[in-house]
Amino acid sequence: MSLSHITRILDQIVRIVAMIGCTAIIVLVIVTVYDVLTRYFGVPKVFGLNSTQLQESQYWAHATLFAFVMAWAYTKQTHVRIDLVRDLFGRRAKYVIEMVCILIFLMPFATISGVYSWQYAVRSFASGEVSASTIGLTNLWLLKSTLVVMFAMLTLAGISHFLKCVDGLLGNHDDDPTAVSNAIGGGH
Template identity: 50%
Template sequence: MDLVLRISRAIDRFLWLMAKVGSWCAALLVLVVTYDVFTRYLGVPKVFGLTSTMLQESEYWLHSFLIVLVVGYAYTKQSHVRIDLIRENLSERAKYIVEIAGILLALIPYSFLGAWLSWPYVVRSYTSGEISKSQTGLTDLWILKSGLIILFVLIGLAGISQLIKSMAGLTGRLPDDLKATTIGGGH
């Protein structure tokens, strides 16, 4: 069990790293929006051949990747919706069983299916050389669309990590410091 818990910790570190990259997307998003506002409303000239459309499209690209890169980490920190009315009254063992069932029956199949169905969408975008519908927009839309695959892979990895921790909890081998981020805790 120690080996699989180390695997879970490695997955969690990777998800934390991805979330850090996502947080840089947030910082860049603030800078791009600020630059866009200054150039548009204060008459500051744009540099490097950028257009307002490029700036606006890069804003939603950054926002998209912020969400894509942070969501897996957020799941491992119990930052997702739960129906606590029923769950809060369950025993710790029952909570682990519910968590395991949810991961095996919903999260992992959903992640696999989402990545599998997104793959042709991204490949089609790449092979066709898809670009923005605007003449002055961004190119290489496959990069943005590949965020779907990344999203599902990161959620799937988070599910695997949580599954490992839940199984360890069910067998009584989960360290106390991981309980709150595995089955939730007090509010």
């Protein structure tokens, strides 16, 4: 029995979150253009915004984009690999290497970081944390919560990737080069 149905669902969840995060690039562009227009061309600031808030919102949009998209990039095998040694091994060994690395490195990192990020965001919310700047943005917990989303999605992506490797070891990818590439990455 193939695990591809489960991995498709997990990857779809990660993809949906990433697409939501991609809207942050639109916000980033709009806020950056607006900030430039208000600074250099005299366009008035609306809604009581100031330059500090505009600059901080650019930072927030960039951080949100990265946090929401990182796990999706992992599912697409776009992460950095150092394959000098791994490429010497056969396909089955690559599946095992991927699985061991997910279990030893990725999952503990994502889990521990997720727990600490949750505590970090909760403390920020409970204390009513605001920007260090007296005229900056409020509700800093919203920004810190993006870390929780990032590590939760990374955990889902790690589980999906692990299951893809299990499927590969069971021989369910033997006739599908795309599935092999999705599980253990492609060539150079």
